[in-house]
Structures are given as C-alpha cells and as structure tokens.
Amino acid sequence: MDSNLVNLEDRLANVHDQPLIEFKHVEKKFRQMVAVRDFNLQIQNGEFFVLVGPSGSGKTTTLKMVNRLYEPTAGNIKFLGKNVTAYPINQLRWHMGYVLQKIALFPNLTVAENIALIPEMKGISKSEITSYSRELLKRVQLAPDIYLKRMPAELSGGEAQRVGIVRALASKPPIMLMDEPFSALDPLSRTQLQDLILDLHHELKTTIIFVTHDMKEAMKLGDRIGVMHEGELLQTAKPVTLATDPVNDFVASFFKAKDVLTPLQYELNDVIADNDHIEYTATLPEKSVKFTPHENLNRVIEWMTQHQITVIYVFIKQTHNYAKVSTLDILNFIVHQY
Amino acid sequence: MNNIISTLISRRSDLLQALWQHLGISLLSLLIAILIAVPLAIVVLPHKKTANIFLQLTSILQTIPSLALLGLLIPLVGIGTVPAIIALVVYALLPIFQNTYVGLTEIDPALEEAADAFGMSRLRKLFKVELPLAKPFIISGIQTAAVLIIGTATLAALIGAGGLGSFILLGIDRNNMPLIIIGAVSSAALALLISGWIFFLKNHRARWSFLSVALIILGMIGAGLYQAVKPKPETITIAGKLGSEPDILIHMYADLIKAQSPKTHVVLKSNFGKTSFLFNALRNDDIDIYPEFTGTVLESLVKTPKTKQRLTAPQTYQKARRLLQQQFQLTYLQPMAYENTYALAVKASFAKAHHLKNISDLQTVQSQLHGGLTLEFIDRDDGFKGVKRLYHLDFPVQSMEPSLRYEAIASGRVNIVDAYSTDSELQQYQLLVLKDDRHLFPPYQGAPLMRQDFAKQHPEIVNVLNKLAGRISATDMQKMNYQVNVKKQSSAKVARQYLLTHHLLKE
Known part of the structure; x- marks a missing residue:
C-alpha cells in the first residue's frame, strides 16, 4: 500500500x-x-x-x-x-x-x-x-x-x-x-x-x-x-x-x-412551543413589554427593531406566567423553519 | 440482364476472390487508419493549435487525387497491396481524426470536471468516460471512412492489388458492360454492408465492437500466417497488362512452361495493370515474366536519344533488347510474328467498293472520309499528324473513346477509324486494316520480358518460351481476341487451342 x-x-x-x-x-x-x-x-x-x-x-x-x-x-x-x-x-x-x-x-x-x-x-x-x-x-x-x-x-x-x-x-x-x-x-x-x-x-x-x-x-x-x-x-x-x-x-x-425573513406566517406561540430554554417569570419586570401569544411574528420583529428592544414577555394563560423571549430566540426559530 | 447473370456464373470464383481481396484491403486499411487517427486525436486533444495543424494536414491529404497518390507511391513502395493500403489509410485519416477530435472536445465540461474531481487517472478517464461518450462521433467517422475506402479501393486494381476494381477495369477495357456492373454493384453492396455492420456496433455496447474487431484481426492474422507457412514450391509469376491479348499470351506461357516442367508452380496475374506498374513489378521481383511490346520499350521504358530514322521491326527489337539489357539488366526474348501497331481501318465493304488496300489508296476518296479517332492518335507524331504529313491526307475527324469509335463506324457515323492491328473488333465489325505502305507506324512486336538473373537460372524456360518466336500472326491474334472478347471464351481455352493446333503442345 x-x-x-x-x-x-x-x-x-x-x-x-x-x-x-x-x-x-x-x-x-x-x-x-x-x-x-x-x-x-x-x-x-x-x-x-x-x-x-x-x-x-x-x-x-x-x-x-x-x-x-x-x-x-x-x-x-x-x-x-x-x-x-x-x-x-x-x-x-x-x-x-x-x-x-x-x-x-x-x-x-x-x-x-x-x-x-x-x-x-x-x-x-x-x-x-x-x-x-x-x-x-x-x-x-x-x-x-x-x-x-x-x-x-x-x-x-x-x-x-x-x-x-x-x-x-x-x-x-x-x-x-x-x-x-x-x-x-x-x-x-x-x-x-x-x-x-x-x-x-x-x-x-x-x-x-x-x-x-x-x-x-x-x-x-x-x-x-x-x-x-x-x-x-x-x-x-x-x-x-x-x-x-x-x-x-x-x-x-x-x-x-x-426572501430570507418573509413570509412569516408564524405567531409568538410557535417560538415558545419550539424552545425548551425559555425562561418563565410569574411577575412582569419594570418597563417591560407584553405581547399576547397570538401576535404575528412579522409585526413583533418590526416593532422590536423599531423600538430597539431585545426582550419581550408573553403572557401564558394556562400557567398564568410570562415567557421571556429574546430577539435571538426569534431568529433561531426562524432559521430552523427553513 | 441475362448477360449479367451468365457473366456472374462464369466468373463466380473470380468474383469471390475479388470480393475477398477488396474486403481484406479495405478492412486492413480501415483498421490501420483507426489505430493512427484515434490515438492521434487523443494525444493532440489538449493542444488546440497542434490539433488544428493536424486537421488541416489530413484535409490536404484528402484533396490529393487518389490516382495521383497511387502514382506517387509506386517509386517509394512499388506496386501491389502495400501502396494501395497506404493510399487508403491516408484517405481514411481525415474523417476518423476529425470525428474523434470533435467527439472528444464536445464532451460536457461538467463531466470532465467530475471525472477529475473523482480522482480518475488520465487513462481511466479516457476509457471509462471520454471514449465511450465520444463513441457515436468516432463510429460515424469510421463509417464515413469505410464507405470512402471501399469505393476508392476499386482503384487498387490499377496497381496490381486486385479487388473489385479489376472487374471494372477489365469491363472498361473490353467494353463489357456486365463486368463493370458486377464490379460496381458488388463494391456498392460491400460498402452498404460494412456501413450497416458499423451502424450495428454503434448501438451496442463496447464489448461487441471489441469482439468483432478482434475477430477480424484474428482472421486476417490467421490468413496471413496460413499464407506464410503454406509450403511453397518453386513459383513463377507471370503477369499481363489489361486486356484479352496479354491474358491469352500469359496462358500460353504458362501452358508451355508446365508442359516442360510439370512440377513448377505457375501463378498468373491477369489484368495486372498498365505498363509502368508491370515494369516496376518485374524489376522489384514481384513478378517474373510479362509480355511487352518492342515499340513500348523504346517509347516509354528505356532512355533513348530521339532519332528521326525509321526502324524496321527487327531493328526495333534489337535496339529494345540491347537497351533493356544495358539499362535495366533485363532479358528480352524473341518476339512473336504479329505486330500490334497503330492502324487505320475502314469497313470491308467500303474498301471493296473503292479498291482500297493501302493507306496511300485513300487519296482517291479523300473528300468522302470522315474519321473517328482516339485523342491520343490525333495528337501523336506517329499518328494522325504523321498521316497528314507522310500520306498528304486530310479529312475531318472527331475524337472519341477507343470503344466508341468501333460503334461509330459500325453505325456509319464515321467511315474511317484508328485501331490496334490485333483488336478483336476488327473482325467483329468486319473492318479492313489498310496497309501502312510508307511505314509510318512504329513496329510493336510482343515478346516475353524477364530479369537477367531469372533467365540465367531458368534456361529451360527461356528455351520453351522462344518456341513462340516468329509465331502468331496478326490475324491469329485478332481471331483469338475475338473469341475471348466477343464469343466470351476463356483465355486459357483459347490459348491452349492455339498451342495444340500449331503443335507447340502435345495433347
């Protein structure tokens, strides 16, 4: 050889x-x-x-x-x-x-x-x-x-x-x-x-x-x-x-x-459901922004970029607490949907 | 049609042999051309400029007229199969080279890239990818070359390589339509057959191509080996030019030699070609004996100072014999009686009506004459020019092909023609040869020509062939030519008949 x-x-x-x-x-x-x-x-x-x-x-x-x-x-x-x-x-x-x-x-x-x-x-x-x-x-x-x-x-x-x-x-x-x-x-x-x-x-x-x-x-x-x-x-x-x-x-x-980011027919709900590492809090921190789980992801991204905000909170009805969602979480989710 | 069938039947074995020769020459040439052109295309593939040079070169080679190419090859390699194959290979190079090159360059670059990226060696890439992909192109190139070769191979007969061309040449020479048709149709059929066979290979996988090509090569090697190891007795090869007359003569030679020494193996090569082919073949030891005319020797074979002096027949022979001996170490035996010279002929009835015997007698009917002469005769000093000068004759003439002038005089379109004095048509059309009473035409007497060393080694053959010296008159020869050309008897039979009647041969 x-x-x-x-x-x-x-x-x-x-x-x-x-x-x-x-x-x-x-x-x-x-x-x-x-x-x-x-x-x-x-x-x-x-x-x-x-x-x-x-x-x-x-x-x-x-x-x-x-x-x-x-x-x-x-x-x-x-x-x-x-x-x-x-x-x-x-x-x-x-x-x-x-x-x-x-x-x-x-x-x-x-x-x-x-x-x-x-x-x-x-x-x-x-x-x-x-x-x-x-x-x-x-x-x-x-x-x-x-x-x-x-x-x-x-x-x-x-x-x-x-x-x-x-x-x-x-x-x-x-x-x-x-x-x-x-x-x-x-x-x-x-x-x-x-x-x-x-x-x-x-x-x-x-x-x-x-x-x-x-x-x-x-x-x-x-x-x-x-x-x-x-x-x-x-x-x-x-x-x-x-x-x-x-x-x-x-x-x-x-x-x-x-074509990279649209169309997004997803809701905030989907981001949370897909992610095991989301943190939850019972109370909303000061000055934080709250969204409902059914908010369209497009609008969320648009709003976050506009207001230069990197973290939002989503109220979960069933457990009565808030999910902490960052821009990174959203992007990770988007990337994995392709 | 009946004519064709009867000719076919009587010449069946000749045809088979010619077909076999034709096929052999063609396939061997094709094979050699493939072995040259395909590797060449592969080698020059990466070098575009070199490839273009070769493309141009092969195109130029193909523009050389095949006849000229054959002529050019004779001084280099002599006559026979070798120059024929060389010429055919030269013709086949272009289509095969061009198609192989194009086929290889047309391969999708992505496939080439893939082959490289997979780590194929140059050879593996060639055999696994490039050649299979270029195969349809290469094969259609081979197909074109094959058709070209089989067609051109008919010319091989001109230089003694045999094949179907010998039928065509013989047919043209004897104005025998069936022979021409048989030769041409067989050649065309062969071309179609080979082309079809190659087409079949195109649509089948490589192993079939290899298998059949291998079979052919094996067959050829086998045949070659058989030829080589076959026990050979002492062989004497006698050849003759195109036409019935030389054919009859060489059969006489063969009969006489065999009667003298029955163990000698005599090979006859009838219709072997034109003068220079035979002369070179004799000098190259390809053949041992052939009948040649004294006039032809002086006219085109030996170097001789031009003399105005007119020679008699014996003088001509002596001079020819001496110069052949001096310049080429050839031995020229005693000539036969008849002279196959130029002649002027008129219809026997016309001669009788106007009491014509000699050419000079034509003076009286000069105003009525209308000639059909061959182009060569019109142009020669010892032809029509000489007639005008020496006999003070002039009449309107038309130039025509040798075989056409006899039909022209038979149908009355002309009333005087030039002829060879032993032409069978003279008898066929009842023509009378006018006597050359002022000795314009140079004497052409036939005699066996051989190499000096051959003559020394075979004194018995010299002796036996000299039996023909002074025999065979012009009328005898005309009759024999008539029996072969018109009555379709075999030359062998006619020759034997003559020898028996004249007690040159015992029953």
Missing part, C-alpha cells in the same frame, strides 16, 4: 487534534483578475460549513481549490494538517466527495456503475460496493432494485442529484464538497434534498463544505456560514450571529434580502 495513503488514513484517525481543512492566505488569480484574495478559514471535522455569496464572489473557486481542480496562486490549503499538494492528487480526491450543480452523472454508465466509480479505484471489493450502494440508495429513498440498473437519462432531476450525493458518499469520504448542488432543481425537490442532506450529515458526521448563492439555503443548512463578496470572505459566523450581528452593510443587506 502507498505510504502516503497510509499516512492519510492515519491522519484521519487523529482528526480530532486539528482542523480538517485550513486555508492560509489563499489567493487565486485568473490571468490578471483576482477571484479570491487573502482567504483564511479553518473548518473543523464534522462541521457543515456553507459558503454563500452572489455569483462571481469566488465561492466556487475557493471550493475547487480544496480538491485541486484549481491551484491557488498564493497561500496554501491544508487537509489534516498537511498541504493538499503533499498527497498524491488522485488519492486526495478519493477522500473528498464532490457534488456538482450540473449533477454530471456519466450518461454512459448505469446508476450502479456511477456509484461504484471511486470505491472501485480505491480497491474496495465488488460485494462491499454493491451492499453499501444499496444501503445508501435506500437512505435517499431510491429503491435499489429499481434504480441500480437505470441509466442517468431515465432519472428526474431530483433523483439524479440523489444519486449524485450517493456517488459522492460511496467511498465514505471524510469530507464532501458540494457546489450549488440544488440550485438547478425545482423548489419541491430542493427542499426535500436539503432535508435529506441535513439528515445524512447528522447521521454520517461527514464534514461538508457547501457552496450556494441562496442565503435562505445557507441559513437552513449551515452550522457556520461564510459570506463572500468580490473574492473576499467578509464574515464567518453561526447563522444567528450573522442575522443579529452583521459585520458590514453588505452582509446585512444580503441577509435581510426579502
């Missing part, structure tokens, strides 16, 4: 000591145009990291430097503490699942053959590949007996991208790179696949770097979100922090874009 590969597997076993991926002063120029500048970031093992930004912001370029589809013009990227260029390139790539916006299932190969591509190269036995492929297909709600033999042309867009995800996961990679994987799908399939990838992430603990231009998608999926603009990483934070504490106007405006 190749010494570098053993090295890579050893490093994977000790992954807890260090960030899985580390960008250090990474820059990428195409001819004279700077696509990514001075990019610094650490991604921890098991994280679901979303890179978000408008088109041309450099997020896809950043992603493609991780599996060396592009090479940085300055700086370096480390995988398991070692420069990505130190690994044999193909072995590096076998350890990084890749899902494309255009899905790119090979039209000349069956679903089974598409899924088996990387495990085959890794030398995994046929029977093991088949059984794991079946398991994964079931996991993404595609009946293996029907779908394994199908050709990509016989799949719908949503089905094809499920296979695309299975293909990326089939070699059990420690990390998955996903380049706007759902943006070409219809809204229904998109929502379904977002739920699916969240479930898979929680189940398999696979680290994911996910690129999207859709802030709503970023809020729903990311443990942490990095906002990019014109080649720069403006802010890296948890979704809620991003909402409450944007680092600059661009992040704020990108976050507050209409």
Whole structure:
C-alpha cells in the first residue's frame, strides 16, 4: 500500500487534534483578475460549513481549490494538517466527495456503475460496493432494485442529484464538497434534498463544505456560514450571529434580502412551543413589554427593531406566567423553519 | 440482364476472390487508419493549435487525387497491396481524426470536471468516460471512412492489388458492360454492408465492437500466417497488362512452361495493370515474366536519344533488347510474328467498293472520309499528324473513346477509324486494316520480358518460351481476341487451342 495513503488514513484517525481543512492566505488569480484574495478559514471535522455569496464572489473557486481542480496562486490549503499538494492528487480526491450543480452523472454508465466509480479505484471489493450502494440508495429513498440498473437519462432531476450525493458518499469520504448542488432543481425537490442532506450529515458526521448563492439555503443548512463578496470572505459566523450581528452593510443587506425573513406566517406561540430554554417569570419586570401569544411574528420583529428592544414577555394563560423571549430566540426559530 | 447473370456464373470464383481481396484491403486499411487517427486525436486533444495543424494536414491529404497518390507511391513502395493500403489509410485519416477530435472536445465540461474531481487517472478517464461518450462521433467517422475506402479501393486494381476494381477495369477495357456492373454493384453492396455492420456496433455496447474487431484481426492474422507457412514450391509469376491479348499470351506461357516442367508452380496475374506498374513489378521481383511490346520499350521504358530514322521491326527489337539489357539488366526474348501497331481501318465493304488496300489508296476518296479517332492518335507524331504529313491526307475527324469509335463506324457515323492491328473488333465489325505502305507506324512486336538473373537460372524456360518466336500472326491474334472478347471464351481455352493446333503442345 502507498505510504502516503497510509499516512492519510492515519491522519484521519487523529482528526480530532486539528482542523480538517485550513486555508492560509489563499489567493487565486485568473490571468490578471483576482477571484479570491487573502482567504483564511479553518473548518473543523464534522462541521457543515456553507459558503454563500452572489455569483462571481469566488465561492466556487475557493471550493475547487480544496480538491485541486484549481491551484491557488498564493497561500496554501491544508487537509489534516498537511498541504493538499503533499498527497498524491488522485488519492486526495478519493477522500473528498464532490457534488456538482450540473449533477454530471456519466450518461454512459448505469446508476450502479456511477456509484461504484471511486470505491472501485480505491480497491474496495465488488460485494462491499454493491451492499453499501444499496444501503445508501435506500437512505435517499431510491429503491435499489429499481434504480441500480437505470441509466442517468431515465432519472428526474431530483433523483439524479440523489444519486449524485450517493456517488459522492460511496467511498465514505471524510469530507464532501458540494457546489450549488440544488440550485438547478425545482423548489419541491430542493427542499426535500436539503432535508435529506441535513439528515445524512447528522447521521454520517461527514464534514461538508457547501457552496450556494441562496442565503435562505445557507441559513437552513449551515452550522457556520461564510459570506463572500468580490473574492473576499467578509464574515464567518453561526447563522444567528450573522442575522443579529452583521459585520458590514453588505452582509446585512444580503441577509435581510426579502426572501430570507418573509413570509412569516408564524405567531409568538410557535417560538415558545419550539424552545425548551425559555425562561418563565410569574411577575412582569419594570418597563417591560407584553405581547399576547397570538401576535404575528412579522409585526413583533418590526416593532422590536423599531423600538430597539431585545426582550419581550408573553403572557401564558394556562400557567398564568410570562415567557421571556429574546430577539435571538426569534431568529433561531426562524432559521430552523427553513 | 441475362448477360449479367451468365457473366456472374462464369466468373463466380473470380468474383469471390475479388470480393475477398477488396474486403481484406479495405478492412486492413480501415483498421490501420483507426489505430493512427484515434490515438492521434487523443494525444493532440489538449493542444488546440497542434490539433488544428493536424486537421488541416489530413484535409490536404484528402484533396490529393487518389490516382495521383497511387502514382506517387509506386517509386517509394512499388506496386501491389502495400501502396494501395497506404493510399487508403491516408484517405481514411481525415474523417476518423476529425470525428474523434470533435467527439472528444464536445464532451460536457461538467463531466470532465467530475471525472477529475473523482480522482480518475488520465487513462481511466479516457476509457471509462471520454471514449465511450465520444463513441457515436468516432463510429460515424469510421463509417464515413469505410464507405470512402471501399469505393476508392476499386482503384487498387490499377496497381496490381486486385479487388473489385479489376472487374471494372477489365469491363472498361473490353467494353463489357456486365463486368463493370458486377464490379460496381458488388463494391456498392460491400460498402452498404460494412456501413450497416458499423451502424450495428454503434448501438451496442463496447464489448461487441471489441469482439468483432478482434475477430477480424484474428482472421486476417490467421490468413496471413496460413499464407506464410503454406509450403511453397518453386513459383513463377507471370503477369499481363489489361486486356484479352496479354491474358491469352500469359496462358500460353504458362501452358508451355508446365508442359516442360510439370512440377513448377505457375501463378498468373491477369489484368495486372498498365505498363509502368508491370515494369516496376518485374524489376522489384514481384513478378517474373510479362509480355511487352518492342515499340513500348523504346517509347516509354528505356532512355533513348530521339532519332528521326525509321526502324524496321527487327531493328526495333534489337535496339529494345540491347537497351533493356544495358539499362535495366533485363532479358528480352524473341518476339512473336504479329505486330500490334497503330492502324487505320475502314469497313470491308467500303474498301471493296473503292479498291482500297493501302493507306496511300485513300487519296482517291479523300473528300468522302470522315474519321473517328482516339485523342491520343490525333495528337501523336506517329499518328494522325504523321498521316497528314507522310500520306498528304486530310479529312475531318472527331475524337472519341477507343470503344466508341468501333460503334461509330459500325453505325456509319464515321467511315474511317484508328485501331490496334490485333483488336478483336476488327473482325467483329468486319473492318479492313489498310496497309501502312510508307511505314509510318512504329513496329510493336510482343515478346516475353524477364530479369537477367531469372533467365540465367531458368534456361529451360527461356528455351520453351522462344518456341513462340516468329509465331502468331496478326490475324491469329485478332481471331483469338475475338473469341475471348466477343464469343466470351476463356483465355486459357483459347490459348491452349492455339498451342495444340500449331503443335507447340502435345495433347
């Protein structure tokens, strides 16, 4: 066995000591145009990291430097503490699942053959590949007996991208790179696949770097979100922090874009019911503001922003006490409704 | 139609052999072209400029007329199958290269990116992704090339590579429509068949393509090996130019040699091509003997200072023999009696009515003459130009194809034609050859030509072939040509008949 590969597997076993991926002063120029500048970031093992930004912001370029589809013009990227260029390139790539916006299932190969591509190269036995492929297909709600033999042309867009995800996961990679994987799908399939990838992430603990231009998608999926603009990483934070504490106007405006926070058909009631950490008090503190549980969330947010108030109290009829609700609680709730 | 069927039946084995040769040459060329063009396209794929250069180059190669290409190859690789295959490969390169290149460049970049991102090696990507995706393009390129090759391969007959072209050439030479039709239809049918077979491969998975290509290669290697290991007795190869006359002659040679030494294996290559092909083949040791005309030797084979002096037939032969010996170390045996020279012919009835015997007699009927002459005859100094000068004759002429002028005189559209003095049509259309009483036309006598070393090693063959020296008159030859061309008898039978009647061969 190749010494570098053993090295890579050893490093994977000790992954807890260090960030899985580390960008250090990474820059990428195409001819004279700077696509990514001075990019610094650490991604921890098991994280679901979303890179978000408008088109041309450099997020896809950043992603493609991780599996060396592009090479940085300055700086370096480390995988398991070692420069990505130190690994044999193909072995590096076998350890990084890749899902494309255009899905790119090979039209000349069956679903089974598409899924088996990387495990085959890794030398995994046929029977093991088949059984794991079946398991994964079931996991993404595609009946293996029907779908394994199908050709990509016989799949719908949503089905094809499920296979695309299975293909990326089939070699059990420690990390998955996903380049706007759902943006070409219809809204229904998109929502379904977002739920699916969240479930898979929680189940398999696979680290994911996910690129999207859709802030709503970023809020729903990311443990942490990095906002990019014109080649720069403006802010890296948890979704809620991003909402409450944007680092600059661009992040704020990108976050507050209409489709992120509306429509909200929810009531204060829903926020309280969803949250186990709400504090309750029997008496209303001085100068506090009181709301009824059926107040529309839109109006509450609007009122709170207008009056610069961060905490409100909601009277609960059944228990005769007050629930203390902060802006953070509301935002957390909103983020989790996507 | 009946004609075609009877020709088909009588030449069944020839046709099968020609089909087999044609198929062999075509498929081998196709295979070589694939083996060159596909890897080339793969190699130049990442280099756009180089690829463009190759695209231009292959297009230029394809614009060279096939006949010219064959001609250019003869001094380099001689005659036979090798130059034919080279020429065909050159023609097939463009469609295959172009389609492979286009097929590979048209692949969705997302698929290329995916293949890279999955850590496929260059080779794995090529075989697992790129080639399968480009396959429909590549195969239609191969299909185009195959049709092109099978069509062009008919020209291979011109340089002695055989195939269906020999039927067509023979048909044109003998004005035999059924032969032309059989050759052309078989070639077209073969093209359709191969094209259909390739189409079938296009719609099936790769293993079928590999399997069938492997089978063909195995078959060819097998056939080649069989040829190579097959025990070979002493083989003498005798070839003849296009036409019935050389064919009859080489059958006579074969009969005489076999009668002399029955164990000798004689191979006959009838209708082997035109003069220069045969001459080069002889010098390259591809063939051992072929009949050549004394006039042709002086006219186009040896280097000789132009003399105004008119030579008699024996003088011509002596000069030809001497120069062939000096310049090419070839031995030229004794010539036969007949002269196959240019001649002017009129209808026998016309000759009788106006008491015509010699060309000079035409003076009296000059005003009534209307000629149908071949372009070559009109243009030659020892042709119509000479007739005008030496015989002081002039009359309106029309240029026409060799086979057409006989029909023209038969139908009365013209009343005088040029001819070769042994043409069977002279007898067929009851024409009379006028005597060249002022010796304008150079003598053309036929005699066996061979390499000097061959003649030294086979004195018995020299002896036996010299039996024909001074035999066979022009009338004999006309009759024999008539029996083959018009009466459709086989050359072998006609040749044997002559040898028996003249006691050159014992029953």
